[in-house]
Amino acid sequence: MNDFFTSSVLVATAASAIRLATPYLLASLGETIGQRSGVLNLGVDGVMLLSAFFSYWTVLQTGNLWLAVVVALAVGVIMGVLYGIITVFFEATQGISGIGIFIFGLGFSDLMFRQQVGTPKPVQRLPRVDIPVLADIPYIGEPLFQRSLLTYLAFALVPLTFLLLNKTTFGLNIRSVGENPQAADSLGVSVERTRFAAILIGNTLAGLAGAALVLQLGIFQPNLTQGMGFIAVALVYFGAWRPLGVMGGALLYGLVNATVLQWKSLGIIPVSISDLAGMAPAIVTIGALILLARRVNAPAALTKPFSRH
């Protein structure tokens, strides 16, 4: 245990926590925006798998990381349009259609991988971008300012999402259609358009999350996410539908994950139970959810399709 409490190990753990938190944070922020508009998307994991595969495949073919990110965004947009049509225009039950999206993403990314790639081949990863001066600060420089652009973007999106939701007219529309769509409708706010836009943003961020995941690892395998998208949905509840809270959840999750990994490699956790220890982040999250539950109400119209009649 003493091996763990050395500055270099702690700094490395913090750095890995922030790296691991990145895909969760991106996906959760997107899901937050969607849920604040009243739409639950359980398909996040499927979208992440699809975008992860296609951006991985893009790097494999072209070697161009930024093209890979663009492809991931495009996958997110396409899935967003699809999910928007299903839930907003056909008013489908969100829980079920989201699971449908997940299963589609899981199956299609698996199929494409087997057909087009076969055996996992490593690709280049997202480069580390050091922020001048700040990166050299002892202890906090490495975890905070020696990261990839996608990590910086994910954390920059926290205040941006806050501003979007709370300070813009679009955000006001999102919050009102998530709480009382009839009221918004009666004032001429288009519930359909607002929700569709929120879904589109949410899925695009899920797409970006898939890219962040695969480009941090530098490799793809079937079911790469192993349910990360579902954790991202849970983190929205954990964070009480607030960007800052969601960030806290993503960081906690990343930290527990990183600690377990570190303890495994240091031998603090015996090999015999190391698989069990992999459950720790989920258990911590569930525990925190139980403790925090019921303090804040979910958007009142969450999962409820809207129609005038």
Next chain:
Amino acid sequence: MNDKSNNLLEMRGITKYFPGVVANSDVDFDVRYGEVHTLLGENGAGKSTLVKILFGLYQADKGDLLLRGEKMEISSPSDAISSRIGMIHQHFMLVPTLTVAENVALGMPSTRRPLTDLDKASKKISEISEEHGLAVDPSEIVEHLSVGERQRVEIIKALYRDAELLVLDEPTAVLTPKEVDDLFVILRRMADNGRGLIFISHKLREVMSLSDRITVLRNGQVVGATTPDQTSREELAQMMVGRAVRLTPDLPPNEVKESRLSLNNVSVKNDSGTLAVDNVSLEVRAGEILGIAGVSGNGQREIAEAIAGLRPIEPNGLIEINGSNVSDTNTRSRRDQGLGFIPEERVPDGAIPEFTVGENLILVDHETDNFVSRGLFSFDKISEHSSQLVSDFNVKTPSVNTPTSSLSGGNIQKVILARELSASPSVLLACQPTRGVDIGAAEYIHNRLIEQRELGTATLLISEDLDEVLGLSDRVAVMYEGKVIAVVSGEDAEREKVGLLMAGITEAVDA
């Protein structure tokens, strides 16, 4: 242009079909500048359909709409708003988690796009508040506001959009009598300033006091147009229903006997854990109707649920039915003690909408030997029993096998009444027995309750309809903030006095 003789709105020959129903049939309706024009009618008469067409929520199948003399197409609420039509909906169209300013600014263009401009909105709200006497704090979150304040926010919303034609869909349903008076002063002033107001209501007393003109709808058609000085409440009711109705039931003298239901120091918490009923003691005796008056949300729902056994009471409290302590017993054993219960929510609490009329009629006794033999339902007995009840209680239904959900509200209420009264209850708990039912059915239900009183049932009547409570009760208990703040005998219960008590004002009454 604001000449009082000019039409602000003219709707001509409006016809609207819904599957199987004609909701509006060739309706003509107009509103002049500076007047309050009331749309009066029973539920389902087509009032709401007509104004929803005006507000762009529905499209008319036939007919023309002229606004300020020009033909208009209104295909969405935003069209209506930009034509300066404002609507105060029956159920508040507010987002409870947002502030007053956010609710008001919602859907309006901002000068600081894409950012909101709530400071400017707040300033304008304060100006409107001051001009029209609509006091409200723009930065307050709506869920912290009282019902009366929320009503004001709704009106401010319309004025903020510079509405010239205002539709008020049953705006008084949730207000105290005092709040209604205040609202009417505000509405009258708005009309005097040249706006046109459409007032929708079925409360005849309010219609008589506020309207300049009254148009009565029945079954989707205009059946009459009149003014308050040319008509009476009785005549209006007759126009609405299509036959003569007695508005206030006669309460014949009756002998009051032993105590049947008694509450001793009963306190009840609501869903959020705060005290909704605060140390209430009451007694209801055989052969009397005790009415509970109060503005909704003052503990009536909770006290009813506590008596029915649906909500626990705090320790130290005691509920007795026919002398036996039922404080901790379940609903079944309370029914066995003789309790009948007409719940506030007809559906789904009183009847299961997907079940047939017959199934709902036996729902309480379905396990008894009356309907079960050798563990299986005896459908002959069930259908015999339920057919009898359907004819005894004038339930309008094609058959006892019809799904209850296809019946009108009044008929579903009769099904519930039939089930509860057929058990010959010694104590009857009747919550909002005529809410949302038409005048004819209400009259019928009132007569049945009076009949029970003559049979010696002890009835506790809980209603938001003050006229109903005053007309039916031997004694009236007024609930305010969870307490019974006064019990007055039926003869002494004047509207004004009870109205003040409902607002928590006891001083004037003691004198």
